[in-house]
Amino acid sequence: KNEVEQSPQNLTAQEGxxxxxxxxxxxxxxxxxxxxxxPGGGIVSLFMLSSGKKKHGRxxxxxxxxxxHSSLHITASHPRDSAVYICAVSSPGGSGGGADGLTFGKGTxxxxxx
Amino acid sequence: DTGVSQNPxxxxxxxxxxxxxxxxxxxxxxxxxxxxxTLGQGPEFLTYFQNEAQLEKxxxxxxxxxxxxxxxxxxxxxxxxxxxxxxxxYLCASSLSPSPLHFGNGTxxxxx
Numbered sequence: 639k640n641e642v643e644q645s646p647q648n649l650t651a652q653e654g655x656x657x658x659x660x661x662x663x664x665x666x667x668x669x670x671x672x673x674x675x676x677p678g679g680g681i682v683s684l685f686m687l688s689s690g691k692k693k694h695g696r697x698x699x700x701x702x703x704x705x706x707h708s709s710l711h712i713t714a715s716h717p718r719d720s721a722v723y724i725c726a727v728s729s730p731g732g733s734g735g736g737a738d739g740l741t742f743g744k745g746t747x748x749x750x751x752x
Numbered sequence: 753d754t755g756v757s758q759n760p761x762x763x764x765x766x767x768x769x770x771x772x773x774x775x776x777x778x779x780x781x782x783x784x785x786x787x788x789x790t791l792g793q794g795p796e797f798l799t800y801f802q803n804e805a806q807l808e809k810x811x812x813x814x815x816x817x818x819x820x821x822x823x824x825x826x827x828x829x830x831x832x833x834x835x836x837x838x839x840x841x842y843l844c845a846s847s848l849s850p851s852p853l854h855f856g857n858g859t860x861x862x863x864x
Contacts, residue, residue: 642794671852679841679858681795686852724794740785740853742794 641665642743644725650749657712659746661725664706672699672710673724675745681724684710715750722747754778758844758856765834766864772830773859777846784827785853786819787843788812795843801827834863 643662651657661670672684685692685699687708692699696715701708712719722745729741757776765771777784782803787795798817800808803824813819816834821827831838841860845853 673855679789679843679860681843681845681855683852683854726794740797742796744792744794 641729641741642725642727644723644743644746646746647744648747648749650751651715653716653750653752655715655750657715657719657748657750659710659723659725659748661708661710661743662706663708663725663727665727665729665741667727667729669728670701670708671726671728671740672708673726673742675722675724677721684723712748717750717752720749756844756846756854756856758842758859760859761857762860762862764862764864767836768833770830770832771834771861772828773842773844773861775827775829775844775846775856777826777844778848778854779825781846781848781854782824783847783849784821785845785847786827786829787845789841789843789858790839798829798842831861834861836863839863 641664645660669686669688671686673681674684675681687699687701696713698711710723724745725743726740759774763771784801786798788798789795797810798813799819801821804821816832819829839862841858843858844856847853
């Protein structure tokens with residue numbers, strides 16, 4: 639079982655819809671990251687959070703430490719939001735390696751149709 | 753802040769050849785990471801530097817792989833005697849902990 643599980647794997651929605659991507663993890667963490675990856679490979683960090691909720695523009699990220707669960711929401715979705723969204727956890731000493739011990743989920747491939 | 757730069761963007765090589773990739777991190781970042789990503793998967797950790805010291809290597813990093821970060825600035829990742837299974841996107845990221853990682857655009861390697 640992967641330490642970080644995302645759902646759904648693929649999501650196609652119409653422009654304007656409210657989008658939710660879920661992430662569950664099985665290890666103790668110091669922080670959870672939501673990342674966005676566009677075709678061509680570049681990854682952009684969207685959020686880094688260890689509790690509660692963060693909001694940036696139309697994006698909202700929440701985390702429930704007790705339930706080991708996080709969600710990424712996109713309000714008023716737009717075709718430019720089409721990308722792969724990756725959940726990753728910082729777990730020092732975990733399988734992710736490095737001082738930040740970052741372990742990644744497989745990503746959710748989101749397509750927003752006009 | 754010019755971001756993390758990786759070169760080349762794409763590399764096609766024949767099996768058995770050696771390849772070298774370069775990563776230029778954000779200048780003040782002391783931590784540098786290399787990851788490998790195959791199609792449909794999330795990135796997998798390869799190795800990590802703090803300044804010039806290589807502090808950790810994944811078991812994914814076989815003897816054919818070597819990484820350096822001379823003077824704690826840019827880093828290189830070399831793959832010797834490439835195999836078709838080495839075909840992947842190689843991602844570099846840097847950080848000034850505890851800030852989030854900043855990723856480069858990656859080097860896509862195709863081994864024919």
